[in-house]
Amino acid sequence: MAINDAIIGWKTITFGCDVVEPGNSANFRTGDWRSQRPVLDKEKCIKCGMCWIFCPDMCYSQTDDGYFEADMEYCKGCGICAHQCPKDAITMVPEEG
Amino acid sequence: MGKRIGVEVSIAVADAVKLARAEVIPAYPITPQTHIVEHLAEIVANGELDAEYIPVESEHAAMSACCGAVAAGARVFTSSSSQGLSLMSEILYIPSTMRLPMVMVVANRAMSAPISIWNDHQDIMVQRDIGWIQTFAENGQEAVDLVLHAFRVAEDRKVSLPMIVNIDGFTLSHVIEPIELPTQEEVDDYIPPFKPKRKLDPRKPVTMGPVGIPEVYTEAKVAHDHVIKNSRKVILKAWKEFAEKFGREYHPVESYKAEGADTILVTMGSISETAMTAIDKMRDDGKNVGLVRIRLWRPFPAQEFRAATKHAKVLAVIDRCLPPGAVCGPVGAELRSVFYKIPGSPKIFSFVAGLGGRDVTVERFEEIIDKAEQYAKRRPKELYEVIGVREK
Numbered sequence: 001m002a003i004n005d006a007i008i009g010w011k012t013i014t015f016g017c018d019v020v021e022p023g024n025s026a027n028f029r030t031g032d033w034r035s036q037r038p039v040l041d042k043e044k045c046i047k048c049g050m051c052w053i054f055c056p057d058m059c060y061s062q063t064d065d066g067y068f069e070a071d072m073e074y075c076k077g078c079g080i081c082a083h084q085c086p087k088d089a090i091t092m093v094p095e096e097g
Numbered sequence: 098m099g100k101r102i103g104v105e106v107s108i109a110v111a112d113a114v115k116l117a118r119a120e121v122i123p124a125y126p127i128t129p130q131t132h133i134v135e136h137l138a139e140i141v142a143n144g145e146l147d148a149e150y151i152p153v154e155s156e157h158a159a160m161s162a163c164c165g166a167v168a169a170g171a172r173v174f175t176s177s178s179s180q181g182l183s184l185m186s187e188i189l190y191i192p193s194t195m196r197l198p199m200v201m202v203v204a205n206r207a208m209s210a211p212i213s214i215w216n217d218h219q220d221i222m223v224q225r226d227i228g229w230i231q232t233f234a235e236n237g238q239e240a241v242d243l244v245l246h247a248f249r250v251a252e253d254r255k256v257s258l259p260m261i262v263n264i265d266g267f268t269l270s271h272v273i274e275p276i277e278l279p280t281q282e283e284v285d286d287y288i289p290p291f292k293p294k295r296k297l298d299p300r301k302p303v304t305m306g307p308v309g310i311p312e313v314y315t316e317a318k319v320a321h322d323h324v325i326k327n328s329r330k331v332i333l334k335a336w337k338e339f340a341e342k343f344g345r346e347y348h349p350v351e352s353y354k355a356e357g358a359d360t361i362l363v364t365m366g367s368i369s370e371t372a373m374t375a376i377d378k379m380r381d382d383g384k385n386v387g388l389v390r391i392r393l394w395r396p397f398p399a400q401e402f403r404a405a406t407k408h409a410k411v412l413a414v415i416d417r418c419l420p421p422g423a424v425c426g427p428v429g430a431e432l433r434s435v436f437y438k439i440p441g442s443p444k445i446f447s448f449v450a451g452l453g454g455r456d457v458t459v460e461r462f463e464e465i466i467d468k469a470e471q472y473a474k475r476r477p478k479e480l481y482e483v484i485g486v487r488e489k
Binding site: 005006007008009010011013015016017018019020022 | 294
């Protein structure tokens with residue numbers, strides 16, 4: 001039998017396809033279709049935060065040691081951070097699998 | 098019961114909307130629907146109806162405002178025609194799957210080009226698959242009655258779907274007919290206050306109209322399909338109660354001298370009155386003919402239609418719509434599907450008539466029936482025929 005990839009049945013779907021749980025978009029992982037990801041070379045990084053400023057998905061945040069790290073749950077792999085980095089400290093590498 | 102008075106059908110329709118106590122009316126004028134929303138604007142401005150009248154910048158905006166107003170819990174009415182209805186098209190698919198009930202009267206008109214303000218059914222056939230419940234009125238009284246019925250059905254919690262009442266542009270919308278408007282008390286008794294199953298409320302947040310990913314979309318559409326099919330029961334019950342209260346009885350299909358008729362003419366809308374005159378004349382001439390009119394177009398009443406035509410040998414189906422390149426008009430195609438591979442089903446012949454305001458006369462109906470009977474003996478080359486078209 002063919003695999004059914006539906007996540008809800010027509011009999012159990014909400015009225016008018018409403019989303020009835022407020023704020024549940026936080027549960028939705030949006031970075032799972034990325035084709036490449038940013039890799040930081042800490043030797044070159046000067047902690048300027050340009051990646052954090054330019055990231056269109058606001059997925060960068062500063063860690064305790066002052067570097068900026070991208071959240072892979074949300075990173076789409078657009079490469080803007082790598083493009084903006086003044087020290088070429090970010091390299092985009094292909095996602096595997 | 099109210100008094101029977103001579104009144105323009107558009108004005109009577111607007112009065113029916115007032116009696117139904119519409120609360121939000123987003124509207125944009127377009128011929129031949131204008132008199133309806135114009136009169137409603139007057140009614141609201143005069144303080145006769147406590148409603149929000151929104152003079153929007155386009156039909157696209159009108160339908161968008163309708164969706165928002167229903168989502169906020171209001172009883173909503175609008176009206177459109179032809180190009181205006183098509184400008185709404187993008188939005189029309191939305192309230193139906195989102196289960197936002199509202200009532201729209203479409204004063205049916207041809208689609209450009211060439212520019213035509215006159216009557217046929219091409220505008221609504223463009224919107225055939227929007228998932229709204231759709232009825233077609235034959236005369237002014239029925240237009241009023243179907244509007245009241247539409248509010249009752251659309252807002253029923255088991256249905257909660259938008260509904261269109263089709264009235265023929267000009268031939269219905271602009272004629273003065275004897276119409277009986279019920280009293281406010283009678284209408285209040287027939288149409289209970291709108292109690293939506295859910296509405297936009299900051300205390301209980303919901304997202305209406307979210308993205309339907311591939312893992313959800315099919316199920317959302319199938320749920321909608323089941324709801325519109327099951328709305329049949331509510332539609333019938335509301336007509337039954339209408340008959341008890343107001344004394345006028347309505348059914349999904351209407352038969353006129355069709356019992357035992359060999360050849361049955363199939364029509365929708367106001368041309369059916371001329372068709373009845375044609376049937377009377379042909380009966381007088383000794384022909385065994387009858388008429389079946391489709392009142393409920395969506396959900397299509399296949400069961401009732403088969404029952405009304407079960408003894409017929411030939412069906413002559415009239416479409417007031419010419420879809421270029423199609424095998425035949427939409428009503429003809431629908432009925433061929435209804436009878437497909439059913440043993441003993443009638444032979445179905447499809448005709449296109451009355452485009453862009455061209456009159457369909459008694460003689461034309463006679464011609465259609467004669468042709469259908471000939472074609473039953475000798476199969477025609479084409480799957481449909483345009484009636485009354487001039488060659489040179």
